[in-house]
Amino acid sequence: MPLYDTRSPLPEALPEAAREADVVVLGGGVVGVCTALYLTERGASVTLIERAGLAAGASYGNAGWIFPSHAVPLPGPGVTRQALRWLLDPDSPLYIQPTLRPAMLRWLWRFWRACDLEQAKRGFALHRELSLASRGCYEALAARDDLSMDFGYTREGLLLAFESGEGLREIEGELTWLEELGGEAKRLGRDALRELEPMLTPEIAGGVAFSSDAHVEPGPFVHQVGQGAAELGASICCHTEVLGLRATPTAATVETNRGVFRGKQLVLAAGAWNAPLSGQLGAPLPIEAAKGYSVSVERPAAFGPRPVMLAEARVGVTPMGDTLRFAGTLELAGLDLRVNPRRVAAIRRAAARCLPGAADAAHLETWRGLRPLTPDDLPILGRMSRHPAVLVAGGHGMHGLSQGPISGQLIAALASGEPPALDLAPFSPARFDA
Ligand SMILES: Cc1cc2nc3c(=O)[nH]c(=O)nc-3n(C[C@H](O)[C@H](O)[C@H](O)COP(=O)(O)OP(=O)(O)OC[C@H]3O[C@@H](n4cnc5c(N)ncnc54)[C@H](O)[C@@H]3O)c2cc1C
Known part of the structure; x- marks a missing residue:
């Protein structure tokens, strides 16, 4: 057909x-x-x-990650406190539009009830199982002769990069239980991290390497x-x-x-x-639209083969062929596709701060999309x-x-x-x- x-x-x-x-x-x-x-x-x-x-x-314009390694669900311990802090900052990675829409209020209530450690651990185990199985599907599809597909499947793992020592300390608890549940994470000091991704600023504090992740051109x-x-x-x-x-x-x-x-x-x-x-x-x-943005630029020749998560800014950076894509933010504002230039600017600022050599790369495309988010x-x-x-x-x-x-x-x-x-x-x- x-x-x-x-x-x-x-x-x-x-x-x-x-x-x-x-x-x-x-x-x-x-x-x-x-x-x-x-x-x-x-x-x-x-x-x-x-x-x-x-x-x-x-x-279309998402970060392209297949990430079983740290597939932690959004609701979790401490998330409500962090979310409240972010809501006061118009440049933060999170925005929740004030609303009295009953479906949204019910959704927020269910989300809040899912914010505990045991549910987060269960959610991680389920996500990990799905994502590992899915990575196998990607590999099988990439290997098929009859469909001859080429979608840039790359399995080089993923790096988490922290701008502050505080961020590194805060992630430690999560890494411990990720490892208990079968995940693997390698702690990296600044130099070891920059060896894997030399374009990261010398100001970076350190990071984590996950080896089981892959990425594609979505x-x-x-x-x-x-x-x-x-x-x-x-x-x-x-x-x-x-x-x-x-x-x-x-x-x-x-x-x-x-x-x-x-x-x-x-x-x-x-x-x-x-x-x-x-x-x-x-x-x-109960599915809410969680808007996110991406900015794609020409890939600087020096950028390495694996994606990087700029942890504090919640910006994912993915090399896709000749393109480098920065993706982030989460806006709960209904089925609304308007672009908020302030959020896009915040992504670009985080990129310039952490990867100064990519700051002047030629802009290719700004995009937004609606993630379909359930309360758990x-x-x-x-x-x-x-x-x-x-x-x-x-x-x-x-x-x-x-x-x-x-x-x-x-x-x-x-x-x-x-x-x-x-x-x-x-x-x-x-x-x-x-
Ligand atoms: C910035 C950003 C970064 C992301 N990064 C990642 C990542 O790295 N890894 C990852 O796993 N996920 C990522 N995601 C999430 C991922 O993109 C989504 O979870 C996924 O694309 C959802 O796919 P879907 O097929 O369910 O929905 P969609 O891709 O949204 O497809 C739904 C389709 O339904 C069509 N449709 C809607 N209404 C109608 C109608 N009435 N009639 C006919 N057709 C209709 C729409 O046009 C659309 O094409 C990211 C999302 C964003 C926004």
């Missing part, structure tokens, strides 16, 4: 065959395209519906997986916007701006927009209790690129009646039913 990705001069007519499918997948981000690929390989007829182009949402990955799914037979319908959803116990109907689609099963993989879409089915999921920062993977024909694949927050491929595998198995390779109970949508 071709990949229907043209609007010009008039939208191309969609084939009638695409309108009745075994499975209709909503959303052309990393989760949606991986789900479509793995379902198609299992012999299902698949239609993927995307309102813009592939990777139009959060899956946009090309999503496009190539979508193309691969289309080559294997999926109908990928871009520029097709979902306007309404209905479900019975054995089927789902999707109304779009380009007509009606029906599936024996439906997968909600629309990132932050899974919240309003699930609302249309009368079962809204765990993804939602499974069938909706009220709608057995509807599966949810989303809510990955900061980990969607890491965990997109394994999420696609797990959902494809579930939809095909196979036992999923990992226990899905902790990720069930039913945990939010109460």
